[in-house]
Every structure is written in structure tokens, then in C-alpha cells.
Amino acid sequence: MTLNHDPALDAGSGRLPEETLRELRAIGARYPQARSALLPMLHLVQSVEGRVTSRGIEACADILGISAAEVSGVATFYTMYKRRPVGDYHVGVCTNTLCAVMGGDEIFERLKGHLDVGNDETTDDGKVTLEHLECNAACDYAPVMMVNWEFMDNMTPQSATQLVDDLRAGTEVRSTRGARICTWREAERVLAGFPDDRADEGPAAGPASLVGLGIARERGWKAPEGRTAAGTTSGTPGATAAAEQADTSRAESETKVEQSPTDTVGGKGDETSTGEGKKR
């Protein structure tokens, strides 16, 4: 049995805390077959340990009655599981084609320099782990970044450096369409299926999600009348207010689009024209 075991990484030895073991077992109870719990269990291990540790792997194996090698084989398959310690803030930059073309490559390069780290590395102060990401299903907000898997939409090299500076300084940061940013470990706990109380934070949708709806409202376009169950499509009491709200968000999105080029002209963004964006 080989485990990819790097002893230097395993600061904590021995067993996981009793409370964690209890919670790991509780995850199994959500499924008709306990093995289904392995992915959320590994998320929980990361939230407690700051990464997937050997003792975390062994605990999962123990509870599920499978070998540690099997658990390890699963852990290495998925990119969200990390064997090296992750900082308080996992900062991702989408560099899949669309975001890359729209400026993701420039943002990623800028952050590597600014933080003095390479891909999948953590700053010396243990605060920020930088990683380039594949498409995060937010292409209408390109270029996209993620902090602890919260959306940071429509980024520029400047807003990106400001963002990581704020994170490192401990300033409160909010997702552009989500909650206040929590730590990476707290995020992993939610992904393990232990909700925090932030579901009500943030808007329903960012401006781009509402663009088509706003146009439809403005022009009076609707789906055909259906059977009218108490105010389904049209004539909802709040419709006017909602339309107004949509108008504002659209206006905001327009200014945003217009602002982003001017924002950068004459600023640091100019460096991108010197060919920085060409090498990769």
C-alpha cells in the first residue's frame, strides 16, 4: 500500500478529534450507501486539517471500511483536494479560453508577480494560495476570479491586486454576487454539508444574469399567457418595483462595462500593452 505519504507534511499525528470523527460518520447517514459520503467527508477533512492529511485519509477509510489507498486514489482525482497546506484564502483566476482572452491571463501574471508565488503556491504569511482555474460557469462575468469559491466578477489586474491586498490585510471582502468572504476552511465545511448562516447574504443575481430579463421588462415581452395560478408570469404585485430594480441593475452593468476600459487606461493596466499578455 503506497500512500503518497510525505511525513514532513503531517504535523498532527494520531487521530482526528472525536467531534470530527462523529461528524464524518454523520455524513455517511445522508446516503443510502455510506461510501457516497466520501467526497463530502474529504471536504470536512480539509476544513479541519487545512488539507487532506494522512490521518484524515485513514479516518475516512476506517469509517467506510475501505483501504487508505482507495481513499487516497479518490482524493488525488479531484482538483479541489489539496495535499499541501492551503492559505486562509484560496484565490483562483479563471484562465480557460474565454476568461483568458478577456484578460484572465494578464490578471494571473500580475498576481504571480504581486504575490511572488507560482501556480498552486502559498504566500509566506500563509494567507493566500494562488491557482489558475478552469471555467467556473461565470463566463458572462469574464474575467472571473474566485476567492474561497465565491464569485469575484469582471476583474482587472488592478482590482485583482487590490483584492489580494485587502485579503492579506484582513479587510472585510464581499463577493460581487455572494456573501462576505469566509476562510477557506469555513468554506470547505459548508461544502461538506454543514451550512453556515450566509445563504441570505448578497443579491439574487449579478447584473449580467438579469440583462435579458431587463430588456424583456423594458419592451413588455413575456412568455405566452399560461393558466394563471396566483400571479405567475404577469401582473405580479411587485412587478413594477421589480422592473425598476432591473433597470437599475442594467444601468449599473452598463456603467461597469464602460468603466472598466477607462479604469485601466493610464493606470497599471497599460503594462498589458507592452506584450506582457503574450507570453505564457
Place this chain on the structure above:
Amino acid sequence: MTDMLTPVLSDNWDTERPWTLESYEQTGGYAALDTALGMGQDAVIDLVKESGLRGRGGAGFPTGMKWGFIPQGDGKPHYLVVNADESEPGTCKDIPLMMASPHTLVEGVIISSYAIRANHAFIYVRGEVLHVVRRLQRAVQEAYLAGHLGQNIHGSGYDLELTVHAGAGAYICGEETALLDSLEGRRGQPRLRPPFPAVAGLYAAPTVINNVESIASVPCIVRNGAEWFGSMGTEKSKGMTLYSLSGHVKRPGQYEAPLGITLRQLLDLAGGVREGHELKFWTPGGSSTPILTAEHLDVPLDYEGVGAAGSMLGTKALQIFDETTCVVRAVLRWTEFYKHESCGKCTPCREGTWWLVQTLARLEQGKGSEQDLENLLDTCDNILGRSFCALGDGATSPITSSIQHFRDEYVRHLTEGGCPFDHAASTLFAPAGATA
């Protein structure tokens, strides 16, 4: 004639806190569940068949027909699994839907599970979207408390458990059989078919796997009827759907329209390609669908129309690239993605995507020869139709289609000894006056 845009799924996204149960019920939510429970299971399946709803996850398979494959009275547990893995590059519709109105999906899950006689359903959501996971968790919790989930739903005697399950980062887990392996706590690798999931899916029991948007479309069909749904869209591609515009357009975002709208019409609404630039190429449905060009602006964006144009409707992820974009760079990046995401199970895809990246990277740097283009096409030939799952096929789409439409541009990299484009000019924050 229907209107150009027909918001149904997105209709409540601009209301006050639409993610809450209270708000969803105020706009008529969970009334369709009562209707469905009153109709009986088979009548719901028949209704969805009749509506012509086709899967919104990419392949366009008729949803009602898929449900009909589930053996009835077999004494085995049945499962519904919602595919919320949304990872196909360009695709960005399910995430905003679940963020703004998770109850639309939850209501769809309950109705669909009832129809296929499942007592446990799962939403497999990609892990990299924390706030969406939160909203789903909350919606499910609210639905339990309100008696929409759990034992004896609405006094009907029907029971359903719903589990939100966060993935851990792997594009291949969007492939339905890989998703099942992943949901069983294994590496996400595709399974051999047959047996199909409808016969032996999750835990070897009959299982329906549907995309988020497919399931979210069920409540409005139950509420308004098949005829209403069919009054939107085209003959074989019925209903409304979410089109996602991204890239070099003035107003990127979600546009909910009847199937069959054209890119020209959508671009019109979106304010056109960004100021001072023109359309160069676009994907109709994510990176796995062959790219199209300005020639195809009037292709009806339905399953048949895009198919006839030599591509696929896919996920309706319209990624728009203007003339500043280097097509070789774009294709190389997508190919790196497929190589990274190849699960390694079969040789044509595992080895083939590696070779594709090597060759493309050389070409992009202006180092190869024209023979490399033939090598690329050869390799694609060896992958397409010979790989174990559709990931391999998808990997070839950008390459073959870009060589078909932009062979000259590949050659220019060779004659100019490198990329002839200024990548900074493509960025959203491009310095004023930058050109290709």
C-alpha cells in the same frame, strides 16, 4: 408569434429575495407540485413527453422519453440525480438559476421524482460555487420544513428525501455515468453502456439523470400545459431556454428566449459585438461544439438548425470572440483543458489529447510545419468515435472546426514565426486604440 424574449425560468430573478421559500410561493411556487400529485405519476410522464421538452445538458434527449425508460413495478428503489456540475467551458446558465431561484429546481425535483417513483433524489453540484451550495442547502431545508419534502408530501402519501451533494472539481463528473461513480464515492470515470442508467444507475438501481435546466422546466409545464410550452420554440425543439452570451459583446448575460432565435437577433439585443470590433468566431454550445463564424449568424439556434450548420446546440453557451482574438491561442487553451480533464480511462483520449497539445503548442509558437495540421487532423480522427465517452469527441471539435474555418491563420503563425496577434487588444481592459 411569441415575443423575442420569453422569461419563464428567469422571470422571478428580479423579485425581492427570490431564493427564499416565501418569495417563491408568492409568485405561485409549489402550486404545480399539488397539480402533479393530483395527476398521478404516469400522467406527469405523459405530459412531459407531450411537451417535447428536450434535455438542456447538451445532448437534447427527450426528457419524458428518458423517464419512460425507468422500469415500473420492479420493486427496486429508483433515483433522480440532477446534474448541476456545469463545467463545460462557456456554460453559465444553471449556476445563476440555482443562485436566484433554487426552489424552481427543488420543485422540479419533487415533481420529477414523483413521476419516476423515486424516493431519494440528489443534486450533484460542482464544489467550486460556494454560494450556490448555500442557497441550495437553504432551499432544501425550507422545503422540508414546509412539508414539500420528507414524509407524506402535501398529504399525498408520497415520500422523498433530497440530498445536496457538492463535487470536488472534475469536468468529467458532468458526464452522467462518471457522475454516478463520483456520487458513489469513487474516482469519476465513465461506465460502460449498456446497461444504461435507467436500468442500472446509482447503486445499480434505475436512475434518471437530468440537467438542472431540464428539471427546472418541469414545474412550468405542469402549471401551464404541454401546448403552452410548445407554443414557444420550433417544431422539434420546443419551449423556451436560457441562452448565455459571453465574451466580446456589449451586454453579456442570460437571455431566455424561445428555441430557434438566431445569434443575429441575440447580438442585436446584446448591443452587438463590443464597440469598434466585429465578430470572428463563436461557439453555439460550449467548447465541445464546433466553432462557427459570421456566416452562421442566421442559423436558428435549435437542435436541428445548429446541427445542419455542422455544429451542435449543446448548452447554448454562446462565446463570442472578435477579430482581435487569435483562434490558435483559443483552441490551444481549450485543448489544454481537455488534456487536463481527460480521466485517463481510454487510450485515444488520454494519449491523443496529450499529442494534440504538443502539436498545437508548437504551431502556436510558430515552430511547426504545415504537416502538423495534417497530424492534428489525423490525431482527431483517431479520437473521434473511438474514445470511451464524449469528452474525447468534444476535444476534437475546436480543432477540426478551426482548421476548417481558419487554416490560413494557423499558417500565418508559421510564416511569421509566432503569434501575429496582440493579446492585450482582446482584453476587456484593452488600452484605447489597441488593435489586432
